[in-house]
Amino acid sequence: MTYIKDHIEDYITLTEIDLKPSLTRSQEQRWQQITGNIVSHQMAGTSLFNKGFAERTSDGIRVTDLGIAHLIKLGVYP
Numbered sequence: 001m002t003y004i005k006d007h008i009e010d011y012i013t014l015t016e017i018d019l020k021p022s023l024t025r026s027q028e029q030r031w032q033q034i035t036g037n038i039v040s041h042q043m044a045g046t047s048l049f050n051k052g053f054a055e056r057t058s059d060g061i062r063v064t065d066l067g068i069a070h071l072i073k074l075g076v077y078p
Contacts, residue, residue, distance in 0.1 A: 001039055003060075005032060012076065 003057070008031065025033050038054075039061075041047055048054040051077040053067030063071070071077035 001035060001061075004035055008035070 014031055018029065020030050022028045022030050022033040028036070038048055042049045043055075045048065048067065049056070051063055051066075053070055054061050054063055056062075068077060
């Protein structure tokens with residue numbers, strides 16, 4: 001998640017809403033909270049992991065083929 005947080009703006013343009021302060025984490029912007037929740041909420045039924053979009057690896061997280069297909073469908077991946 002550190003890499004993602006450090007490089008997110010290399011991949012997407014954060015919106016005004018993304019940059020607003022988090023409602024529950026005073027030291028973070030909303031996008032930082034959402035990004036952090038990917039890991040902290042990974043056991044939730046609606047998580048990217050449980051939907052099959054991502055999987056844990058020995059050194060981090062990998063987007064699955066299903067996850068890439070979903071990103072393409074959303075128009076955020078080439």
